[in-house]
Amino acid sequence: MDVDFLIIGQGLAGSTLAVELLKRGQRLLVVDRQDAGSSSRVAAGLVTPLTGKGLNPAWRQERYLPAAERFYRQLENESGEQLYHATDVIRLLGSEKERIKWLSKAEAHQRWGNDADLSQCPLKSEHGAIAMHEGAWLDTRKFLDVVRSRLTENDSWREDDFNEADVQFSDEEVRWKDVVAKKIILCQGAYGLGQGGWFGDIPHRSAKGEILTLKIEGLSEDTRYHANGWIAPRNDGSWKAGATYDWNQLDSEPTEKGRAEVLSKLETWCDLPKEVVGHEAGVRPIIRNSRPVIGFHSDYKQLGFFNGLGSKGSLMAPAVAAHFAEVLTGEAEIDAELVIPAQQKSQNQITGSLIHTAHQLVTEVVRLGDLVVDATVGNGHDTLFLATIVGSDGKVIGFDIQQEAIDSARVRLLEAGIPAEGVQLHVRSHDEMREVVADEVAAIMFNLGYLPGADKSLITKTDSSLRALEQSVELLKSGGLLTIMCYPGHAGGDTEAAAVKKWVSALPVEKFNVQHYVREGSRASTPFLLTVHKK
Structure with missing residues (x-):
């Protein structure tokens, strides 16, 4: 043919x-x-x-x-x-901050929307709403x-x-x-x-999205509504509702977690009776x-x-x-x-230690008195290094799921004469970082894989590592640095290393500068270092 x-x-x-x-x-x-x-x-x-x-x-x-x-x-x-359906679209404003933002843009965006009249709408918003022009599905x-x-x-x-x-x-x-x-x-x-x-x-940074099909009582089917999530009428009396964004589990299988997330979002602004009659998932x-x-x-x-x-x-x-x-x-x-x-840019090939390179790069951005994070404490080598460069006025926050690692790090810090009050070590996963760290951070270091000398079956996991990395780039201050040592040579490490490499490559170039370091003569299974500098 x-x-x-x-x-x-x-x-x-x-x-x-x-x-x-x-x-x-x-x-x-x-x-x-x-x-x-x-x-x-x-x-x-x-x-x-x-x-x-x-x-x-x-x-x-x-x-x-x-x-x-x-x-x-x-x-x-x-x-x-009929394929293209014009429809009214209402965006309920969720906070006073959002309302102020809309007021600052209303004149510039008047072609696309204006203040909405909610007097006949069963979905109330104390902060008002936008009626959009030229909406469709x-x-x-x-x-x-x-x-x-x-x-x-x-x-x-x-x-x-x-x-x-x-x-x-x-x-x-x-x-x-x-x-x-x-x-x-x-x-x-x-x-x-x-x-x-x-x-x-x-x-790229594709995302799985889950969408529900609902029956909703008491809502006119001539308008689509957006707030925390959205509900959109179809021509058969049903409503589509969504949507979720999952950056890690990239398949087309609907999940109970996704269903619960969509419904939970809707309940914050639409308390009308609902019945779930369909559930789909796809990857954007x-x-x-x-x-x-x-x-x-x-x-x-x-x-x-x-x-x-x-x-x-x-x-x-x-x-x-x-x-x-x-x-x-x-x-x-x-x-x-x-x-x-x-x-992706070609690799930076070096002759020395990748760990030493990571430390040198961190030294260039961290100052005395800064807040820094060791996301994978391990035996405490990075923790000690970070505590040394931030000094007595700085703070180090560390995470590891193994008490053995935390104990080893405390001994290392004690032997080095590092004051205990300057270092907070937590026996918890690094993907809980946001629950502990409240302020902007100058540097965050990851050393993925397993704890040397301990159980090699206890390794960092792809999903939790990616969640922790997502939190890390949010916590970094402008000029801050994220370093990630990846080890593709052990069981599970290859999958995690590939996922992390893919994640950093999808970061927006206007916000982050990404570098990839390998040792000369390295193979696919040998360690490599990724760095993310926040602009």
């Missing part, structure tokens, strides 16, 4: 790109594995004019929203199916079905699994199974951002602050990429797809603000 473009993935990205390429007379084959838990199928498809804590419009919303509506309306006219499942039908009519759709190993590149074409194409375009969402893939090193592909990216692989010019739509995919996909179609057909150059972000 000969085609111009082989598109892998028929989510929002692949579907919108396929439609735009068909408009331009291109020959296509779209391959999709029909994953029921894909983010596009699970997504509520919300278009929300003012979002987030900042109450701001989405990036390029003035351009992208009209383009999205035109795209979906045209598809509705051609298919006879896309029926994502129906949209995907409509596009699939169009592709099938054009003999341009196939259900199949895709494996990179089955692809062969030559100077002028790409071969996959029985297909020969000029270019192959990966539109695989979070699945296409996995470790080891062609684009696996792109900084998030790249570069939720902005989509397009482009080509640095080594394979026939290999394209369209990803990163995140939670605003219904809004952004049509305009970005139209532009990428122009690029693919030679009508335009890639928009500089949509290009694939630089992949």
